[in-house]
Amino acid sequence: MLKKFMGGGNKKPSKSDSADAIAGTGNNVVVNHASRGALPAPAPNSAGIPSAPPPPSGVMEVLPAFRDVPVGERQNLFLRKLQVCCFVLNFSDTLKNVREKEIKRQTLMELVEFIQSGCGKLSENCQEEMIRMISVNIFRCLPPASYENTGQEATDPEEEEPSMDPAWPHLQLVYELLLRYVVSSDTDTKVAKRYIDHSFVLKLLDLFDTEDPREREYLKTILHRIYGKFMVHRPFIRKAINNIFYRFIYETERHSGIGELLEILGSIINGFALPMKEEHKLFLVRALLPLHKPKSLAMYQQQLSYCITQFVEKDFKLADTVIRGLLKYWPVTNCQKEVLFLGELEEVLEATQPAEFQRCMVPLFRQISRCLNSSHFQVAERALFLWNNEHIVSLIAQNRAVILPILFHALEKNISSHWNQAVHGLTMNVRKMFLEMDAELFEQCQRQHAEKEANAKDVEEQRELNWKRIADAAAQNGVDDMVTD
Numbered sequence: 085m086l087k088k089f090m091g092g093g094n095k096k097p098s099k100s101d102s103a104d105a106i107a108g109t110g111n112n113v114v115v116n117h118a119s120r121g122a123l124p125a126p127a128p129n130s131a132g133i134p135s136a137p138p139p140p141s142g143v144m145e146v147l148p149a150f151r152d153v154p155v156g157e158r159q160n161l162f163l164r165k166l167q168v169c170c171f172v173l174n175f176s177d178t179l180k181n182v183r184e185k186e187i188k189r190q191t192l193m194e195l196v197e198f199i200q201s202g203c204g205k206l207s208e209n210c211q212e213e214m215i216r217m218i219s220v221n222i223f224r225c226l227p228p229a230s231y232e233n234t235g236q237e238a239t240d241p242e243e244e245e246p247s248m249d250p251a252w253p254h255l256q257l258v259y260e261l262l263l264r265y266v267v268s269s270d271t272d273t274k275v276a277k278r279y280i281d282h283s284f285v286l287k288l289l290d291l292f293d294t295e296d297p298r299e300r301e302y303l304k305t306i307l308h309r310i311y312g313k314f315m316v317h318r319p320f321i322r323k324a325i326n327n328i329f330y331r332f333i334y335e336t337e338r339h340s341g342i343g344e345l346l347e348i349l350g351s352i353i354n355g356f357a358l359p360m361k362e363e364h365k366l367f368l369v370r371a372l373l374p375l376h377k378p379k380s381l382a383m384y385q386q387q388l389s390y391c392i393t394q395f396v397e398k399d400f401k402l403a404d405t406v407i408r409g410l411l412k413y414w415p416v417t418n419c420q421k422e423v424l425f426l427g428e429l430e431e432v433l434e435a436t437q438p439a440e441f442q443r444c445m446v447p448l449f450r451q452i453s454r455c456l457n458s459s460h461f462q463v464a465e466r467a468l469f470l471w472n473n474e475h476i477v478s479l480i481a482q483n484r485a486v487i488l489p490i491l492f493h494a495l496e497k498n499i500s501s502h503w504n505q506a507v508h509g510l511t512m513n514v515r516k517m518f519l520e521m522d523a524e525l526f527e528q529c530q531r532q533h534a535e536k537e538a539n540a541k542d543v544e545e546q547r548e549l550n551w552k553r554i555a556d557a558a559a560q561n562g563v564d565d566m567v568t569d
Contacts, residue, residue, distance in 0.1 A: 144168055144183075144188070147161060147164055150162075150194060150198055159210055162195070162214075165191050166214055166216075168188060169192055169217050170216075173251075175249075178250075185253075188254060192258060199261060206270070211265075211275060215279040221254065222262075223287045248296055249294070249296045259303075263302065263305060263309065266309045266313060267313075276314075282320055285324065288307055289321075289324050289328060292341030292344060293339055293341055294341070301344070303344065304344040308348050322352070326371050329342075329372075332378065333374045333375060333377060337378045337379065337380065343387050346375075346387035350390045350394060353395060353398070368392075372388065372391055372395075373392075373406070376409075376425070379418070389428040397435050403441070407436070407444045408444055408447070410425060410429060410432070411444075411448065411451055414451060423463055423466050426466040426467055427466065430470055430473060433476050436479070438482060445479075452467055453490055456495065457502075459503070465504075465506060465510060484521050484525060485522075492529040492532075492533055495514060495518075498511040499515065
C-alpha cells in the first residue's frame with residue numbers, strides 16, 4: 085500500500101559500489117597476516133555475553149573476506165568487521181583518511197552482502213554488536229539547517245536547497261545493512277526487539293529531520309518495515325509520530341520529514357481494522373487536520389491528503405468531521421494554500437456519501453461561494469472545476485434547493501464583473517448546469533436576486549440621501565455661527 089509514495093525507498097547500493105567492493109576484497113587489499121590464523125573469541129561483557137571490543141585507536145585493520153575463512157569462524161570475523169566499521173571518520177575534508185574511508189566502505193559492503201546472502205543465522209551477540217555499530221554511525225547531531233544560522237532570516241522551505249551529507253557513501257551502506265537485517269527472514273523478532281527497542285526507534289524518528297532526502301528515504305522504508313515486523317512497537321511508533329506532529333504544528337513549524345512520516349501513516353491507516361478505534365479518530369482530529377495550519381503545507385500536502393482520504397474511505401461517517409476540519413483551517417490570505425485546499429476537498433467529496441454531505445453542505449458552499457468570487461483567478465478557477473466531477477455534481481443536484489440560493493449571487497457577480505475571461509466562461513457553464521437541473525428553482529433564485537439587488541440599491545440611495553442631509557445641516561450650522569459672530 086505504501087507504493088503510492090514509496091517507490092524509491094527500498095534502495096540497494098549502486099552497481100559501481102558493488103563492483104568496487106568486490107574488487108577491494110581481492111588481491112588489491114593488504115591483509116593483516118596476523119589475522120589469517122584462527123580468529124580469537126571476543127571477551128565476554130558484564131552480562132556474560134561475548135562482546136566485540138571497541139575499535140583500536142591506531143591504524144584501521146584490514147580483514148580477510150568471509151569466503152577466505154572457514155564457515156565456523158565467520159561469526160567472529162563478522163564481529164571484527166563490525167569493530168572496523170565503528171571508526172567514525174571525518175568527511176568534511178575529502179583528502180583526510182582516504183585509505184581508512186575506503187577500507188570502511190569495503191567492509192560495510194561485505195557486511196551487507198553477508199546479511200543479504202543468508203549465510204547463516206546471526207548469534208545474539210552479533211546482532212547486539214551490529215545494532216551498536218549502526219547506532220554509532222547513524223545516531224549523530226544533525227547539522228543546523230540553513231535558516232538556523234546566526235543572522236540569517238528564515239526562508240521558504242520550498243526554495244531552500246537540500247543539504248547533502250558528505251558521509252552518505254558510508255551512511256547508505258549502514259542503512260542498507262539495517263534494512264537487510266530488519267527484512268531478513270532469519271531475523272527473530274523476539275531477539276531483535278531487545279536491540280531495536282523504543283530508544284532505538286525514537287532516535288530513528290529524530291533523524292527524520294535531516295535535510296538529506298536520500299537519508300529520509302531510507303529512514304522511511306526502515307521504519308515502515310519495523311512497524312510491520314515488530315507488532316509490539318506499533319502503538320509506541322504511532323504515539324511518537326503524533327508527538328512530532330504536535331511539536332511541528334504548535335511550536336516550530338519546521339521539520340524536514342513530515343512528508344515521509346505521512347507516507348508511512350498512509351500505509352498504516354490503510355491497515356486499520358473496522359470499526360475504527362477511538363484512538364485513531366482522535367489522531368485524525370488532533371494531529372492530521374491541524375497539519376493544514378502551517379505555512380509549509382505545500383511540502384507535504386499530497387501525502388496528507390492521501391491520509392485524510394484514507395480515513396473517509398475507511399469510515400464514510402468521518403466525511404463531515406473532515407470537511408468541517410478543512411473549513412476550520414481554511415486559509416484567509418494565502419491563495420496558493422487555498423488552491424491546495426480545494427484540490428483536497430474534491431478528493432474528500434468524491435468519497436462522501438449523501439447523508440454526510442447534507443450535514444455540512446451549508447457552511448461548505450458558503451466557503452465555495454467566497455472562493456468563486458476570489459480576485460485570484462486560480463482560486464476561482466479551481467472552485468469552478470468542482471463541477472467537472474460527476475459525483476460532486478450528483479450530490480449538488482440532489483441538494484440544489486439548498487445549494488443554488490447560496491451560490492447564485494456569487495455566480496451572477498462573476499458574470500457581471502470578474503476580470504478573468506476563463507473564470508467568466510466557467511461560471512457561465514456552471515450557471516447553465518443549474519438552469520438545466522431545475523429551471524423553476526433557477527427562475528425563483530433569479531427573482532430573489534433581482535429583489536435583493538433592488539433593495540440594496542434603495543438602501544444605498546437612502547444612505548446617500550441621509551449623508552447629504554447631514555452635510556447640508558452641517559453647512560447651515562456653519563453659516564449660522566458666522567452670522568451670530
